[in-house]
Every structure is written in structure tokens, then in C-alpha cells.
Amino acid sequence: MALGAERLPTASIRDVAAASGVSHQTVSRVINGSPRVKESTRQVVLRSVASLDFHPNRAARALAGAPVQSVTVLTANTRLYGFAGALEGIEAAARVAGFTVGVRVVEPGAQAADDAVSQAVELGGALIVIALEQKSIAALHAVPPDFPSAAIVVTPTADEAVGKPWVWIDDRKAAIEATNYLLGLGHRTVHYLSVPAWADTNPRLAGWRSALVDAGAPVPEPLCCSWEPRSGFEAGQLLTSDPDVTAVLCGNDDIAIGALRAMHHAGRSVPADVSIVGFDDIPIALYCSPSLTTVRQDFVALGRLCFARLLSLLDPSSIDQWAPFPDAKLIIRESAGPPHKRRRRGPVAARPRPLPTPSR
Amino acid sequence: MALGAERLPTASIRDVAAASGVSHQTVSRVINGSPRVKESTRQVVLRSVASLDFHPNRAARALAGAPVQSVTVLTANTRLYGFAGALEGIEAAARVAGFTVGVRVVEPGAQAADDAVSQAVELGGALIVIALEQKSIAALHAVPPDFPSAAIVVTPTADEAVGKPWVWIDDRKAAIEATNYLLGLGHRTVHYLSVPAWADTNPRLAGWRSALVDAGAPVPEPLCCSWEPRSGFEAGQLLTSDPDVTAVLCGNDDIAIGALRAMHHAGRSVPADVSIVGFDDIPIALYCSPSLTTVRQDFVALGRLCFARLLSLLDPSSIDQWAPFPDAKLIIRESAGPPHKRRRRGPVAARPRPLPTPSR
DNA sequence: CTGAAAGCGCTTACAG
DNA sequence: CTGAAAGCGCTTACAG
Numbered sequence A, B: 001m002a003l004g005a006e007r008l009p010t011a012s013i014r015d016v017a018a019a020s021g022v023s024h025q026t027v028s029r030v031i032n033g034s035p036r037v038k039e040s041t042r043q044v045v046l047r048s049v050a051s052l053d054f055h056p057n058r059a060a061r062a063l064a065g066a067p068v069q070s071v072t073v074l075t076a077n078t079r080l081y082g083f084a085g086a087l088e089g090i091e092a093a094a095r096v097a098g099f100t101v102g103v104r105v106v107e108p109g110a111q112a113a114d115d116a117v118s119q120a121v122e123l124g125g126a127l128i129v130i131a132l133e134q135k136s137i138a139a140l141h142a143v144p145p146d147f148p149s150a151a152i153v154v155t156p157t158a159d160e161a162v163g164k165p166w167v168w169i170d171d172r173k174a175a176i177e178a179t180n181y182l183l184g185l186g187h188r189t190v191h192y193l194s195v196p197a198w199a200d201t202n203p204r205l206a207g208w209r210s211a212l213v214d215a216g217a218p219v220p221e222p223l224c225c226s227w228e229p230r231s232g233f234e235a236g237q238l239l240t241s242d243p244d245v246t247a248v249l250c251g252n253d254d255i256a257i258g259a260l261r262a263m264h265h266a267g268r269s270v271p272a273d274v275s276i277v278g279f280d281d282i283p284i285a286l287y288c289s290p291s292l293t294t295v296r297q298d299f300v301a302l303g304r305l306c307f308a309r310l311l312s313l314l315d316p317s318s319i320d321q322w323a324p325f326p327d328a329k330l331i332i333r334e335s336a337g338p339p340h341k342r343r344r345r346g347p348v349a350a351r352p353r354p355l356p357t358p359s360r
Numbered sequence C, D: 001c002t003g004a005a006a007g008c009g010c011t012t013a014c015a016g
Helices: A013-020 A024-031 A039-052 A058-063 A081-096 A110-123 A134-142 A171-184 A203-214 A229-240 A253-265 A283-287 A299-314 B013-020 B024-031 B039-052 B058-063 B081-096 B110-123 B134-142 B171-184 B203-215 B229-240 B253-265 B283-287 B299-314
Strands: A070-075 A100-105 A126-131 A149-153 A191-194 A247-250 A275-280 A293-296 A329-331 B070-075 B100-105 B126-131 B149-153 B191-194 B247-250 B275-280 B293-296 B329-331
Touching (some): A058 B058, A070 A081, A070 A110, A081 A100, A081 A126, A081 B100, A100 A110, A110 A126, A149 A299, A171 A203, A171 A247, A171 A329, A191 A203, A229 A247, A229 B283, A247 A253, A283 B229, B013 B039, B024 B039, B081 B100, B081 B299, B110 B134, B126 B299, B134 B149, B171 B293, B191 B203, B191 B229, B229 B247, B229 B253
Parallel strands (some): A126 A149, B070 B100, B191 B247, B247 B275
Antiparallel strands (some): A100 B100, A293 A329, B293 B329
């Protein structure tokens, strides 16, 4: 009960038992769907449950050792596109399954990740970590191996993920595809504006780099941004002074929009002078001018999937279907095109595809 | 305990008592900060707590009737700018106060609001309703009057809110200010693209309308949009065919960006031909082309404030400081300006102000 | 199929 | 200042 609040007395399992003329254990069996109850008594009990408006007390249930239908989501952020999408998907799936959803943001700092995890573990229930950046990855590592948990992670390397209840979108492959698309349009190389990268193994960065290497293209130094459009604007301004920059891949759409603006400020036309490609396909991407060519990622579906993995892990009787992970998909719009004629030197790697009309 | 998970045995209050050579009641007093404990025994107990890594069990605490330090946030959505900002602020403030935060999305449908509330009430703890649209407003009305709760609401009328633990941003006033700004630039009237409105008393709509009436300007029919940029685009397309439309106020920035795009598609220049003003000041607003003149609203601060109100309500001993609500603020950028010369007929209401350079 | 027993970990009175 | 008692509402064995 909360401080300062006098609650109305609520019906307990014993009230239902008395009203039904049975023991409270039988009531427990009925509300928990045990098969070992005579149908006629079940009916009687159910009627009492309804008339008394009985609802089982979660705290008592948890204390008595019953499974707690709750999950705490550990995340570094609740608003950024990927994080918020994942949370939305988890909440929706959990709600359908009758689970309560807790949210706990992981603060910066070495100790914070451990604290967040241990507090979540104390709560009981289960844990989902949205491990898409450094702080929450630290939290993921701090989860006790025997604690029921699942995680949304960045594309893991090799068999790092075998046996782990992890889900992800293959953004490494997507970065390769996006880079190859730009190279295929005829660009000599592709510059990269990165979201915060916590290691050299950052998959989007790695995909971009490997695509350039495989194509024999020069690999420029990537510029590290934050997640915000401002950082894309500032990084974009650095690039405008370099006439060799004709194609820029961005770690997310906010950065891409910031970079777009920087190009406009500098009088460089997009895509005629510079092509820009983003990551995410935020709703606004279609309505920018020019509309943004970007890699669509369905984080809501990923969140739902993650909860499903958790559920199958909690209930060993359920068959884990291993539903496929959502695919990243390059959405071709207006912000990328062939390089300006005067910039094209030497043989072109592939015939430039025509610039498509904007589409969803 | 969750299904399928064998947890390590964790230290209980009795283990701490045994290790300290005191009764478990004394341990309870220590961990709850009771003053009626000898300092020396407190030290002993605290040492045992640390060495055993003891953490009180929340379920047991709740069951024994202690205050539950948890709050459930009821909302229609976790991603839209205002809702997500409010959630972020609530979570941050709750985390600092040691509260657990639950999130429950209210589904559409008459019954859903009641269900969401009763489920949240059963959980115990407290409730915060982000009542910014119809479904969650229905939920707010369904909260039992004696249950500890607070709410983020749309600007209430008159003394509708007296004595209620409600917080809001005065968007009615802000809509008046934005409308007057456009009229002051010399526009004959201002069209309105509304976010979903659940009543004629919608404050932004009401503010816009009253500003027009007060100025003696014609009041065009408002167009109802969803929250998404697509709806702004579609509504914007309807307006492009009408040459009398020179100024458009939008219920949020996403709609404004959609409308901006519609104008571009139709070959109408913003702000030379049409002025567009949004609501929210999303991070991208500054980086659109043209950058968006918009009404900034600090929903994160509002969320923090709402939690503070809840806390003061839960703890009667605390003095409720009645911190002021965050102000909405018109941020003048590039997307609004004086109407095109050829569109200006008759005397101009006020001398147009110069179009400022983009700024934060 | 159903009931009597024991206990989950804590807190609130009540004694001293 | 500290301890022994009782109980929060439920569930899991254990009997029958």
C-alpha cells in the first residue's frame, strides 16, 4: 500500500473460499487453472470470484514462490528511435502475455550498470536488456547467468551469440548493402558519420569499412557523432570543405538530417553534389527535402521477438520457434544519386542505377 | 521467482539478524531508518547487511503493508514526442527517489481504459496517467479517487483542476501566441492542422480559434490529422490548392514537416508563399529546410514535476512546493515570414517583423 | 478431486 | 532501545 492512501478492503482468496463453501486451496487451484478441480466446484468458485471482484495479490503470489509475470527492461534511453521502438514492442508483447513491464534507465558510470542490474534482479521476474550502446552492454554483461533474461544486441560476431537468448537486426550486412549501393551509383568512396561507437567491432562501422575494402575503395576516417541531429550537422560541416566528399553514410537518420542541413548551408546540393544515406527510416525520413534514402529497421518487431524469446525461456514446455529476425532494408528515395559529372574520375565501378521517385 | 529459473538463495532479514546477534525486528528497524536503534547495534547490523549483500524483498514488504515505492505510468503511447518526454522525466525522477517504474499502454476501446486502470490499481503502488489524448483521459477518469495518483493533462479549463494533482503546459496560451505571431507578420488568417482532438475544448485548437476571433480574422475550418507526418502531408496537399492559404499552424512538428513537404511538392515556397509553424520543437526542427518555427514544450521537465507532485501527495509530511509548470515558448526560425507581396490585400494588421536568422 | 499444514520475508503493533 | 507474537495473501507439497 502506498503511503498516505487508505485502500478499500479487497477480497482475498479466503473470502472467495467462504463464499463458495470450499477451502482456499481449491480457490487457488481454480484461479491458477489447475485441471484437478471438479467442473461443478470450478463453476461455483468462478462465480464467487466474479461477484466479489476478486483479483489475486501479486506480492503474495511472488512471496509464496509462484512465477512472477513481470519483466524489467534495462535501457540507456527511452526516446531514441531504436531503443523506443524496442521498448514499444516489448511492452506490447508483454501486455498480451499478461506481464507487467518495468523500465529502468541505466545511468552513465561504471558502477551504474551493476547497480541497475542488481536492483532489477532483486525485483524478481525477468529481465530484458536493450544492449545497443556501451552502458547497457555493460549491464548485459552484469546479468547473473542463471537469471531469466533476454537481450536486444548489436550484430554479434561469429558464434558469440550461440545459446544466448539474444535477438538483433543484422546492421552489419545492411551497412554493407548501403555502402555498396553508393559505390554502385559511381562514388569513388563513401564517408561515414558514426553513432557512438564503443569498439572497433561496431557492426555498422565494420560493415561500411569492409564494403569499401572489398571494393578496393579508399577508407576515409569515420567521424564520430552522438545520436543527435546537431552532431550530424557539425560533422557535416567538416565534410563540406572537402570537395572529394560525394557520398556520406550516417549511423542514423537524425545525423543524416543534420548533415543534410550542413550541406544546404554550404550551398552543396543533395544529391547532385553529395549523396546522403541514413539508418532507421524514422517517419520523417520520407518527408525531408530531399526525402531520405535510408536503411529501415523494425525495432518494434525486434522487441516483440525478444519478449517471445524470453517467454519461451521462462516456459520450458513451450517450443521455441526461432522466428526469423527482422531484416534491415535499404529504402531508396531522393537523397542519394550518382556523383556529379565533374567528380567522376576513372572507370565507374558499376552502371549507376536511375534515381527512383520517392516511395515508401 | 520466474518460471524455469533456479535462483541462488539470498540473504533474508533473519540471516542478517543471526549474523548480528540481534532479532530480525531490529534489522527491520535499521534498514528502514528507524531512529529507535542504538548507534552501536546499527553499525553491527549495517556491517552484516553489507557482508551478506542483503537486499529487502519488495514482495514481502508490500505484503506486510509497507509503502510500495513503485509507480505505474499509464499512457496511450511511448514514442510520440510529448508522451515519450513525459515518460523520460517521470522515470528519471522516480529513479532518483528509489521508485520502480512500470509502463502500461492503454489500448483503444471503451473497456480498455478501465481494464488498464484496475490492473494498475491491483499492482499497488501509485499511478501516473499521461492523459494527453482520449484513451488515457478515459483512464484518468477511471482512477479511483482514493488511489494515490497524479496526471499530466492538457490545459484544463477554469478551475477544473483545483485540488487535483495535475500538471500541464499551457498550450492554449501558446497557440494564441503562435497565431498572433503569424497574424502580426501580416497574414490575413491562419489555417490549422490539428492533432487528434477529442473535444471542442482541445486547448491548442481553442487558443488558435480565440486568437483569430479576437483579431477579427476569418476562422477557417481546422483540418484534423493524426500525430504522424503523413497526415500533415495529406492535409497540406489539400491546402496547396487554395491560394488564400498563406499561414498554417500545426498541432505538432511532425505534421508541420509533412505539410512543409506538401508545399514543396506543390511548388510553393516556405516561407515566401506559405508560412508554417509547428508545436513541440523536436530536435530535428532546427535542421529542417527551412528550419521550423515552432512552440517549444519541455515534457521531460513536466514529467519530473508530475512525479514530484505524486511524491508530495504520498508523503503528507513533505511540503508541496508548487513548482511552476514549464512554459511553452515560441521559437522563431525560418519557416514563417511575412506573406508574399501579391497576397497582401488591404491594410496590414501590424508591421511585419524581419525574418530572423536560424537560432536555437 | 479436496482440505489442513507450513511457510515465503517482511512489518506493524505490543510488550518490556 | 529491543524482542516475541501475529499476520499480510498466496502457493507448494502432503495427506486423504
